[in-house]
Amino acid sequence: MLALEIKDLKKTYKTGFEALKGIDLSVEHGDFFALLGPNGAGKSTTIGIVTTLVNKTSGSVKIYGHDLDVEPKKAKALLGIVPQEVNVSVFSKVYDVVYNQAGFYGVDSQTARQQTEKLLKAMDLWEKRGVTLRQLSGGMKRRLMIARALVHQPKFLILDEPTAGVDIELRRSMWEFLQEVNRQGTTIILTTHYLEEAEQLCNKIAIIDQGKIIENTDKKTLLSQLNVETMLLDLQQPLSTLPDLSPYKAKLIEATVIEVEILKEQNINPLFEKLSQHHIQITSLRNKTNRLEELFIRLVNKTG
């Protein structure tokens, strides 16, 4: 069953800027789906149209089969949204933000109270329930946005840069929470600048650039397209010049770090043999960037 079905979606702003040039996108029920793209690619416009905050120029959007133009209330009832920016009055209290959102979705007060307590505790904000928004740290505000988005128990959760500005430790705990939400049956679509986040969380990935979907597949298939990986080798002793390591494309980027491009079909063992022949001791081996990031840069540069 399709949780989200977008067909030939176009958006041209009043300024004449064509943000979306006819995109098609399908998200299956249960997916943890990443929508990636550089700044200004059309991610937020797409999310804006799905959440009805942006008027589309043409095309159609269905949420669990409910067309946003025909049955907007049924479609929106299934949707939860974590916005890119905190969109709450700074004078609101933490508890009220979540509890009132349940009211806007028509959740009865008893269920709303139970859900609010459960989610604020899950997001480690229960102790802060009586304070106003301006007294919260950036990370707390992001967690509050997640609690608010889930209060009416949506089937489909949209996360627009949910961990922007959040420290690594907190980001990882939010990932665990979101993975659990997904395991319990909530379909999730995520936009993020942290490609590690998309690689870690998502099973399907679409890449949007200049208003067009340039890639849309499952993560494994996408990563298998990566023909070259760039590895960094940390050396025990500094080098002044790099010996010939052909057929590997290598360069010395610091006295103790070699950068090597390894093709998908290449075996890595001969590289170490060559390094041993030159008495070069390797202390560690790591990817220069994560695999998805490498692929993303190559794909976006190709279309640009």
Add this chain to the structure above:
Amino acid sequence: MLKQQLIALKTIVRVEIFRFLRVWMQSLMPPVVTIVLYFLVFGHFIGPHLQIQSGLTYMQFIVPGLVMMAVVMNSYNNAAFAFFMTRFQRSIEEMLVSPMDFHILLLGFSLASITRGLLTGVIVTLVSFLFTHELPQHIGILFLSAILAAILFSLLGFLNGIFAKKFDDISTVPTFILTPLIYLGGVFYSIQQLPHVWQIASYFNPITYLVSLFRYGFVGLQTINLFYGVIILIIINVLLYSANMFLLKRGVGIRT
């Protein structure tokens, strides 16, 4: 679905009423202080030297107008400020992404503003008993006109809230349009005392009908046809409601 919509309505009304009650010293008291000063200066100090043709004292004459002025200003300011702030802080998005109907959105903000307008009106009326001991003569018309006024100016304030792009825009209309309309709507003088041309011009001012109806309810002085007055106000309210709904559905001020 109706039950969910009613819960949403209750939520907006509760949130908005709580918002102005939480800052009651800023929201409810300033208009009361202003109106008390009007009672003192115009009613108590200057009033005894002024002549009103209807046989009423000047204090009796201006009390209904000043109560109506409080209702009008507070309904308007509340709706304009509340909706603009909701847009400005982008908390409007909380409501727009939900399955809430636009009718509920408009009704929610309007009902909260109507409540503030009427609450201020009640406080000012109670304070007026310190200056005049007249009891209202036609309670039905009194309530009807106060409610029609609160609805009309809540809807007008909401309209201002839709179009406003900056804070200046929500103070411009009260300063340059609303205040002149109130002052020229017969709060401080009888329309019948004006030259003919000004009398005709006054009938294009909705506040004239509101003040006249309210004054009839308060002290029994009839200066307009009550039936036509009520019908004109109902028509204006229906038009304003429709205009707000049209703009909301078009996404004016709330969607890009």
